Amino acid sequence: MAQKPSIPKGTRDFGPMEMAKRNYIFNTVRKVFELYGFRQIETPAMENLSTLMGKYGEEGDKLLFKILNSGDFLHGMTPDEVANTSTLKLAAKFCEKGLRYDLTVPFARYVVQHREELQLPFKRYQIQPVWRADRPQKGRYREFYQCDVDVVGSDSLLNEVDLMQITDTIFTNFGIRVQIKINNRKILSGIAEAIGEAEKIVDITVAIDKLDKIGLDAVNEELRQDGISEEAIEKLQPIIKLEGTNAQKLDTIAEVLKDSEIGMKGVEEVRYVLSMLHALDADGTSGEGTSLNNAIQLDLTLARGLNYYTGAIFEVKAMDVQIGSITGGGRYDNLTGIFGMPGLSGVGISFGADRIYDVLNQLDLYPKEAVNGTQLLFINFGEKETSYCMPIAQAARKAGIRTEVFADSAKMKKQMSYANALNIPFVALAGENEINEGKVTLKNMTTGEQQLVTPEELISIINS
Amino acid sequence: MAQKPSIPKGTRDFGPMEMAKRNYIFNTVRKVFELYGFRQIETPAMENLSTLMGKYGEEGDKLLFKILNSGDFLHGMTPDEVANTSTLKLAAKFCEKGLRYDLTVPFARYVVQHREELQLPFKRYQIQPVWRADRPQKGRYREFYQCDVDVVGSDSLLNEVDLMQITDTIFTNFGIRVQIKINNRKILSGIAEAIGEAEKIVDITVAIDKLDKIGLDAVNEELRQDGISEEAIEKLQPIIKLEGTNAQKLDTIAEVLKDSEIGMKGVEEVRYVLSMLHALDADGTSGEGTSLNNAIQLDLTLARGLNYYTGAIFEVKAMDVQIGSITGGGRYDNLTGIFGMPGLSGVGISFGADRIYDVLNQLDLYPKEAVNGTQLLFINFGEKETSYCMPIAQAARKAGIRTEVFADSAKMKKQMSYANALNIPFVALAGENEINEGKVTLKNMTTGEQQLVTPEELISIINS
Numbered sequence: 001m002a003q004k005p006s007i008p009k010g011t012r013d014f015g016p017m018e019m020a021k022r023n024y025i026f027n028t029v030r031k032v033f034e035l036y037g038f039r040q041i042e043t044p045a046m047e048n049l050s051t052l053m054g055k056y057g058e059e060g061d062k063l064l065f066k067i068l069n070s071g072d073f074l075h076g077m078t079p080d081e082v083a084n085t086s087t088l089k090l091a092a093k094f095c096e097k098g099l100r101y102d103l104t105v106p107f108a109r110y111v112v113q114h115r116e117e118l119q120l121p122f123k124r125y126q127i128q129p130v131w132r133a134d135r136p137q138k139g140r141y142r143e144f145y146q147c148d149v150d151v152v153g154s155d156s157l158l159n160e161v162d163l164m165q166i167t168d169t170i171f172t173n174f175g176i177r178v179q180i181k182i183n184n185r186k187i188l189s190g191i192a193e194a195i196g197e198a199e200k201i202v203d204i205t206v207a208i209d210k211l212d213k214i215g216l217d218a219v220n221e222e223l224r225q226d227g228i229s230e231e232a233i234e235k236l237q238p239i240i241k242l243e244g245t246n247a248q249k250l251d252t253i254a255e256v257l258k259d260s261e262i263g264m265k266g267v268e269e270v271r272y273v274l275s276m277l278h279a280l281d282a283d284g285t286s287g288e289g290t291s292l293n294n295a296i297q298l299d300l301t302l303a304r305g306l307n308y309y310t311g312a313i314f315e316v317k318a319m320d321v322q323i324g325s326i327t328g329g330g331r332y333d334n335l336t337g338i339f340g341m342p343g344l345s346g347v348g349i350s351f352g353a354d355r356i357y358d359v360l361n362q363l364d365l366y367p368k369e370a371v372n373g374t375q376l377l378f379i380n381f382g383e384k385e386t387s388y389c390m391p392i393a394q395a396a397r398k399a400g401i402r403t404e405v406f407a408d409s410a411k412m413k414k415q416m417s418y419a420n421a422l423n424i425p426f427v428a429l430a431g432e433n434e435i436n437e438g439k440v441t442l443k444n445m446t447t448g449e450q451q452l453v454t455p456e457e458l459i460s461i462i463n464s
Numbered sequence: 465m466a467q468k469p470s471i472p473k474g475t476r477d478f479g480p481m482e483m484a485k486r487n488y489i490f491n492t493v494r495k496v497f498e499l500y501g502f503r504q505i506e507t508p509a510m511e512n513l514s515t516l517m518g519k520y521g522e523e524g525d526k527l528l529f530k531i532l533n534s535g536d537f538l539h540g541m542t543p544d545e546v547a548n549t550s551t552l553k554l555a556a557k558f559c560e561k562g563l564r565y566d567l568t569v570p571f572a573r574y575v576v577q578h579r580e581e582l583q584l585p586f587k588r589y590q591i592q593p594v595w596r597a598d599r600p601q602k603g604r605y606r607e608f609y610q611c612d613v614d615v616v617g618s619d620s621l622l623n624e625v626d627l628m629q630i631t632d633t634i635f636t637n638f639g640i641r642v643q644i645k646i647n648n649r650k651i652l653s654g655i656a657e658a659i660g661e662a663e664k665i666v667d668i669t670v671a672i673d674k675l676d677k678i679g680l681d682a683v684n685e686e687l688r689q690d691g692i693s694e695e696a697i698e699k700l701q702p703i704i705k706l707e708g709t710n711a712q713k714l715d716t717i718a719e720v721l722k723d724s725e726i727g728m729k730g731v732e733e734v735r736y737v738l739s740m741l742h743a744l745d746a747d748g749t750s751g752e753g754t755s756l757n758n759a760i761q762l763d764l765t766l767a768r769g770l771n772y773y774t775g776a777i778f779e780v781k782a783m784d785v786q787i788g789s790i791t792g793g794g795r796y797d798n799l800t801g802i803f804g805m806p807g808l809s810g811v812g813i814s815f816g817a818d819r820i821y822d823v824l825n826q827l828d829l830y831p832k833e834a835v836n837g838t839q840l841l842f843i844n845f846g847e848k849e850t851s852y853c854m855p856i857a858q859a860a861r862k863a864g865i866r867t868e869v870f871a872d873s874a875k876m877k878k879q880m881s882y883a884n885a886l887n888i889p890f891v892a893l894a895g896e897n898e899i900n901e902g903k904v905t906l907k908n909m910t911t912g913e914q915q916l917v918t919p920e921e922l923i924s925i926i927n928s
Contacts, residue, residue, distance in 0.1 A: 016503035037868035039480035079543035404501035
């Protein structure tokens with residue numbers, strides 16, 4: 001036999017069981033997105049490279065998969081020109097198109113391109129693969145799905161409230177206990193401003209983030225190394241040591257930021273979102289005084305996406321599995337500005353399907369009905385028996401039962417191991433006796449129990 | 465404003481309404497596939513070019529989208545080497561990967577690569593986009609979805625019976641009246657053999673196919689032009705003039721083919737499939753004496769895929785829309801042979817999502833509930849009113865109602881036109897009076913009717 005064929009590194013095949021699990025994930029998020037009025041769009045796998053280049057930084061440009069122009073991609077370049085042009089520039093000459101790197105830039109492109117048809121606010125979700133020429137490693141793929149939910153054209157904080165509820169509902173439906181962390185870019189800006197180090201937001205946040213691991217003294221030392229003044233570090237102490245409920249934290253920060261306009265705006269925004277979630281908690285039964293099933297925690301060290309988020313920042317971590325962030329997002333005030341349409345504020349969240357898949361697997365949380373395929377298999381004893389079984393199989397399908405008639409009159413053992421391998425819960429057998437009586441023998445593959453039943457009984461047993 | 469961004473020619477964005485319709489199509493076929501025990505797989509968008517090249521003919525190789533290798537794709541080629549290498553060979557040097565061109569070759573690759581994990585027969589369906597660098601034109605895209613359903617590892621004709629039932633059920637569920645045509649490659653081979661022109665199957669089929677358009681004399685003239693002998697043309701006459709029911713046609717062909725072993729095998733195969741479909745028609749109510757809702761017709765001019773089909777050939781045409789074939793398939797005896805694993809017979813059908821989409825659009829057959837998004841919109845009159853509405857909205861969602869609270873306290877007119885643009889059937893309003901009474905005003909956007917209701921009444925009205 002020839003060498004086994006293979007697939008490009010960093011890509012994956014998904015077999016039937018993996019697909020069933022993935023579909024369960026996508027259907028669960030999709031259903032919740034739609035409950036909140038988000039509608040699906042899809043964009044092409046290929047975008048013009050002019051749409052993609054320069055949007056993900058220099059490193060990102062290198063990680064774009066580029067598609068060779070059809071036909072004479074050399075465009076009549078002479079060998080000398082080829083020799084004297086850098087690889088990156090040649091790539092740009094040879095390729096006009098590239099594969100989608102994320103769902104955000106295509107979404108921004110979509111909004112600008114279709115702005116005349118769109119009703120604002122535009123609430124969309126998108127579940128599609130993206131491609132990155134990253135070095136493949138455990139848990140990092142070159143093709144992976146993103147599930148993004150965004151609203152553009154509204155700066156109302158009710159959108160943040162919706163997104164928190166969506167996140168909470170989705171993980172509740174999955175049965176995954178999570179911690180939802182929120183922060184606000186304006187608070188971070190305010191802190192940097194209030195301590196007189198406006199340029200050093202990132203350094204400050206990175207250092208504070210290490211408190212649990214390295215302790216207060218080491219954090220302060222790192223801040224000194226970063227060139228933060230003693231006076232600023234002194235002012236930072238209440239924030240580094242920040243503890244307590246969200247309300248207590250907000251009071252402390254508000255005190256530190258009382259002279260920073262942007263900082264106080266951030267405090268107000270977080271307060272409003274939390275208070276709305278609190279107001280929704282009519283019966284007061286849920287955690288942290290909000291309507292969410294999962295705890296929502298203000299975390300000033302949360303600093304993802306500082307390059308583009310301008311308001312709220314979100315992140316979700318699973319409580320019972322060590323896996324890092326499984327969902328994240330935030331508000332960006334200028335998504336479509338890169339395509340010449342400024343002033344559209346948006347906020348969104350991206351759910352990491354691959355990581356959610358890993359968490360559900362580790363905690364074994366897939367509902368049985370979500371991953372079950374065929375429910376009933378008719379054993380094939382030959383042509384005459386099969387002719388008898390086919391109409392019964394058809395009646396079972398009309399009753400909504402996923403049914404197969406084994407196509408080949410193979411050995412009983414082979415047919416039964418097919419049923420076992422596919423986890424088919426019921427097997428029906430009909431030989432001469434059954435045919436004479438107008439019945440079938442129904443075997444419950446879980447209990448091993450067998451019974452002689454009419455076609456009608458068979459359907460009602462399986463459907464019950 | 466900068467120039468509007470665009471997408472590569474031959475590709476498409478799908479907006480919310482288009483996606484709702486496409487999801488309806490995919491969900492409908494998926495559900496029927498699963499009723500018959502088919503399970504979904506997905507393969508990567510990128511395959512190794514070695515997997516794809518040479519599988520679609522020379523023309524196909526040119527239509528593959530190739531992905532430029534990351535980094536130094538020149539591999540240190542000298543300018544001379546570049547100058548002395550053909551564009552096609554350069555492309556092969558610069559690119560190791562290409563985009564999926566269809567779902568069949570990746571499926572064959574999947575079966576061979578995973579043969580040790582697979583339980584045969586392997587019944588899989590696959591719904592994914594494919595890419596072809598074809599010249600874009602009306603109805604032909606460079607990115608389009610295929611929906612393939614195949615079984616490999618079984619040469620039983622029961623699979624053909626299942627596929628006919630699946631096809632019939634799917635179009636019945638869509639409400640599209642179709643004509644299902646079947647043929648068998650073995651009958652075509654038998655005919656060519658029986659008239660002593662075994663090499664000229666394709667010419668003969670093409671000529672016969674024109675009978676309706678050009679008449680018998682012209683068909684015979686074309687056969688002469690193709691170099692078919694007078695004696696052979698004479699023998700062909702009963703087949704060219706073939707009319708009547710499937711049974712009558714089969715009798716006529718059997719007479720012509722009685723000395724062709726392969727031809728008679730083909731006749732038997734068609735007879736068996738039709739007789740099984742007949743036997744399933746317990747109540748005798750359906751057309752052409754089969755269990756199908758749609759007519760199934762033996763058509764000897766059906767000759768798609770003669771390069772790879774070895775047995776049954778299928779094609780489906782819509783009765784009420786001029787659009788060509790919307791579904792097609794057949795049996796291939798050596799799918800995995802190209803990857804060094806001979807002897808696995810398979811049979812499958814591919815549903816053309818784009819054409820089905822066009823037919824459903826033209827006949828306006830989308831069920832309302834399949835394309836409806838948000839069911840209930842709360843108008844936003846300000847912060848106080850919204851705080852009152854949010855818990856009611858949340859209760860509606862818990863009752864399964866897709867609900868939005870308009871995020872911005874915009875002008876009433878803007879909010880109502882949002883509801884209209886999105887076809888939202890119910891709008892809820894709560895001002896001071898409603899709040900004082902603990903009620904909302906519910907407006908039915910179809911009838912214009914308004915009523916003052918409690919939150920519980922609102923839910924039961926919308927859910928009824």
